[in-house]
Amino acid sequence: MAEKKLNIAMLGHKHMLSREGGIEIVVCELATRMAAKGHHVICYDRSSSHVSGETLDDRREYKGVKIVPVWTLERRGFAAFSSSISAAWEAAFSKADVVHFHAEGPAAMCWLPKLKGKKVIVTIHGLDWQREKWHGLASKYIKFGERQAVKRADEIIVLSHGVQEYFQKEYNRKTVYIPNGVNTPERRKAVEIKEKWGLTKDSYVLFLGRIVPEKGLRYLIESWKGIKTDKKLVIAGGSSDTQVFMNELKAMVGNTVDDNVLFTGFQQGRILEELYSNAYVYTLPSDLEGMPLSLLEAMSYGNCCVVSDIPECADVVEDKAVVFPKGNVDELRSVIQTLLDDPQKVQEYKDSAADYITHKYNWDAVVEETLMLYRRCNR
Numbered sequence: 001m002a003e004k005k006l007n008i009a010m011l012g013h014k015h016m017l018s019r020e021g022g023i024e025i026v027v028c029e030l031a032t033r034m035a036a037k038g039h040h041v042i043c044y045d046r047s048s049s050h051v052s053g054e055t056l057d058d059r060r061e062y063k064g065v066k067i068v069p070v071w072t073l074e075r076r077g078f079a080a081f082s083s084s085i086s087a088a089w090e091a092a093f094s095k096a097d098v099v100h101f102h103a104e105g106p107a108a109m110c111w112l113p114k115l116k117g118k119k120v121i122v123t124i125h126g127l128d129w130q131r132e133k134w135h136g137l138a139s140k141y142i143k144f145g146e147r148q149a150v151k152r153a154d155e156i157i158v159l160s161h162g163v164q165e166y167f168q169k170e171y172n173r174k175t176v177y178i179p180n181g182v183n184t185p186e187r188r189k190a191v192e193i194k195e196k197w198g199l200t201k202d203s204y205v206l207f208l209g210r211i212v213p214e215k216g217l218r219y220l221i222e223s224w225k226g227i228k229t230d231k232k233l234v235i236a237g238g239s240s241d242t243q244v245f246m247n248e249l250k251a252m253v254g255n256t257v258d259d260n261v262l263f264t265g266f267q268q269g270r271i272l273e274e275l276y277s278n279a280y281v282y283t284l285p286s287d288l289e290g291m292p293l294s295l296l297e298a299m300s301y302g303n304c305c306v307v308s309d310i311p312e313c314a315d316v317v318e319d320k321a322v323v324f325p326k327g328n329v330d331e332l333r334s335v336i337q338t339l340l341d342d343p344q345k346v347q348e349y350k351d352s353a354a355d356y357i358t359h360k361y362n363w364d365a366v367v368e369e370t371l372m373l374y375r376r377c378n379r
Contacts, residue, residue: 006374007095008034009113011044011087012102014079016067017057019268020238021210022293023102023125026180030100033367035064042094044087046072048079080105081141088112098374101149108145110152119377121370122149123157124175126290126312127166147171154377157370159291162311178370181363182296184354187277192270197234197262199278202343204232204262205336206279206303208272209294211239211246216285216308216327221252223333224261229340231260236275238266276301281339281346285324285332289313299357304349306335320356321349 013027014020031041047069049056060067070086072079084101088109091099099113100121107122114120124146149156150167156175158164167173193199205224209215217235224233239246246263253261267275276282282298282305289312296316298305305321307313314323322339324331339346 003375004378006034006039006371006378007097008039008041008374009044009091009094009096009099010041010102011070011091011099012084012106013043013045014048015045015056016043016065017059017062019272020266022180022290025293026123026125027102029181029363030367030370031065032063033363034371037367037371039371040066040095042066042068042096044083044090045069046079046083048072048074048083084109092116092118097378101153104145104149105142106145107149107153108141110148114152119374120153121155121157121373121377122153123159124149124163124167124290125159126288127163155373157373160289160312160315162315163290176373178366178373179361180291180293180296181361181366182293182300182357183363184358185273185276185297185300187301188270188274190274190278193274193278196271197264199232199234199262199275201278202231202280204234204279205281205283205340206234206236206275206298207283207285208236208267208275208298209284209292211235211237211249213245214286214288216287217249218252219285219327219329219332220283221249221261223329223336226333227337227340229260229337231280231340233261234264234275234279235262236264236267236272276303279303281306281336283307283332283336284313285326286310286313287326291316296357296361299353302350302354304339304346305353306332306339316357316361318356320352 010027010031013023016028018024031043035041043065045067070083070090073082084106092113096118099118101107101110102123103125110120150171150173157178158175159179164175164177167175190200282303284292284295284307286308307317307321307323308326309323310326322335324335
């Protein structure tokens, strides 16, 4: 007997078709793959602009997924709050069998669909109340969302065993570990990045992600100052309510910006693919992560990666990347310098990265596990 097709609502992301952060990538992958299986999926997008100022794709349907913009107060600190209220209200009165909240802040509203008898799933993409950009009332509200998820959600999905242990210890709440997936990409030659910035194959060390304090960019720039190389450090990504931090980083770099440090801003599409495809080394020196999709993507392109030893990174890469102690500038500098001086070692890591990561983290498996969770809640 065929399984019943589900009505699924997703909220908590910014815009499903953007790459403003890892959550948007996750929502797009889950939603489109579930729709391809015949499920009815609706994603509630913010009706605000792209965080980087890029032009948004304003489609209302994509690969069978219905996209509905909800009312959003476009002010720093209020966009997520206002859109999650609007989206939770819409979902509560929809035909959804399952309402899937993404992230802790939006989960503060998970009680609303529960009032209307909906099954509620919450994915914890990271302990967001710990992030430096949120403090005071904002941090308390996100923590409130975490507690609401514990109290109201039928199931909580976590992306790392460390966060799973946190919920067990802090709340005695069982969670379900379902990591993110990654696709096998097409590698690109350096064409547009060469025209735009003069970048060629293996001519740069790459950081690609949101420009936020917890990504360890202060350590990266400080370590780069003592490195001897003719390669560039490329920092690719847009700010997310953190323009002050972006300005701080550029001030740290100072006069070296035009010499060997390049800030590209937010990138997507062909340029993003070229940046991943042609890096000599990719680095993610984070203090805090949920499950870093940029790291999975970098490895899927066959990159030699350097990451901090936080469990959310170290557990992903195992022995297929170079790990350094979190926050240790001298160790980061030493690791990068060693790799710059040893192309053979870099190639060894590159040779093993892609096959390892695409076998370990598969989107089809992630979708099946998530659908099984939905069905279990609806029995």
